[in-house]
Amino acid sequence: MTDLVIRPLVAGEETLFDSMPDPLPQLRQVAYADGLAGGGFRPENTWVALRAGRVVGRAAWVLPPGAVGDPWLERFDLAAEPALGAALLRAAHEALGGPRRYYAAMPAHWRRRPEVLAVMKAPMAAARLAGLVERGERLRCSWTGAPLPAASGRYKFRPAVDAAEINALVARVADPDVLTGREMALAVGGVDLATDPLAWLTGPVGEWRVALHAGEPVGLVGTAGQACYPLIAYLGLLDDAVRGELLAEAVGVLAYGGAREVVADVDAHRVAVVAELERTGFRQLRSRIVFEPAGD
Template sequence: MTTSYDDLTLRPITGSAELDLFNRLPYVLNEELADDLASGRRRPEWMWVALRGDRLLARVAWWSRPGSGTPLVLDVLDVDDGATDVDRVAVAERLLRAATAATLPAAARPPEYSRFVPPRWQDDPASRRPVEDRMAVVERTGGRLFVERLRLEWRPGAPVPEPTGRLVFRPVGDTEELLELMTRALDGTLDAHSRHDLTRMPAREAALRHYKDELAGYDSPRDWWRIATLPDGEPVGFVIPARNDYNAIIAYLAVLPAHRGHGYIDDVLAEGTRVLAAQDVPRIRASTDLGNVPMARAFHRAGYVTFEGTITMTWD
């Protein structure tokens, strides 16, 4: 297909008044964009469109934490899947390159690209092509697949496991105690992000970065956080139930290396689920790498269902 792109307009939206334009392409995040703009998690200058006349062909957008001046993740990259008169991937590539040049510091490593995808998307031709189109856009700009993750959900009405009595749970004593346990838990981790961090820094530094970048930012009560111990007080693991900007979540769950293989993961996850279920939340969300089979199985045993997946791509 030979197509001219001279008549394309590539630009950021002007503000919330153009959300209807931006949302002409469907995606599950559309319903959150207005609140994200109002709360500062997004900015109009981070939300770009590719237009031919008044026709929306592609769009991209970054997300960050409120008040941050730097995009944290590229989480919207869409093309008009019904367009047959243009090279959809080429249009989106042009848009992503233009938006990246205008939005991110020169020579800076771009934030990760994260995309929600249907479960088992590779087995469904109707889902596979759109996902592969978006991945191709990122690959053309130098990105690569980093990890695929499962998104899981516990819903009211699902059983809440009762304590087995094998473990005792108590609140986290202080930040230092949690950091020490997080550092120990990184030994043998199956989490792709953690494994990547360990190639670049010591385990203690990786734990501290995870704490500062994620856990310290939650506004939900820290007395929800639990240390799991044996009856004699020896730590076995920990769980971080929390609430992010959108849902109640199991933010972090780990069993220490010396205690793996005894099924304690079920007890620790059950405690985190009990803490959040007691808050009458409409759902509890969690995620884990597709390759972290033990964790995924633990969530399924606890009544969590896989409702979605995530593709994460990075630029080296």
């Protein structure tokens, strides 16, 4: 690696990042130029590995303006051996004050797509060599107008009465089914979406729906129609049987408000939740493998 140079970008050479061809053009993600314009990407937090003057590795950490947390690795592409990628990450980690979380994004169903595996094998191996540990997988799913399942009539749905009712029900939910944007809420606002969603979801309380059975609450869902994409931000159940109908209710409310797409994030190991999303008409858009520093 005698001809190798590893360094951050400097102001004025931002186009160097895009000189490396995108290895996964089918993956929906924020363009580097758009991230720069929005202030989340910055040249000093963007590192490249150059071999004979050509970019063979690139890594961009992102931190939105006003965020209270640490930057995380959002883009990491490698057209070289994992050892080179690990050297790139180690150099950047030293400058950043230590290892940072990495979200390895890839198209849905990546394990059965050889072309995606070929692209992601090297950067994921590099992350492990650099001391990052795989901690889980998050799926982003999207509904784009598929017919919704018919309601059984077993449940009633109504808007939440007030913030106190939402907080009381959230306190009773041990493990929410859907938390869309959980990572962003924690990094930007220091908010745990699972336990304090109203600290992040500041829209009208009426955007929350409570599911009732025999007059008693059995679940609640918080939606956001004016986010980057209309989304199901929070879905928590007190009775698993209401899952499908509460999902359909939430999507129906957003669609009635004009949404043509609704997104939802779920942990990949929540097999029953993923299956119910698919029965409701959602399809997987992408996967994100979460890598964290070994000591976290």
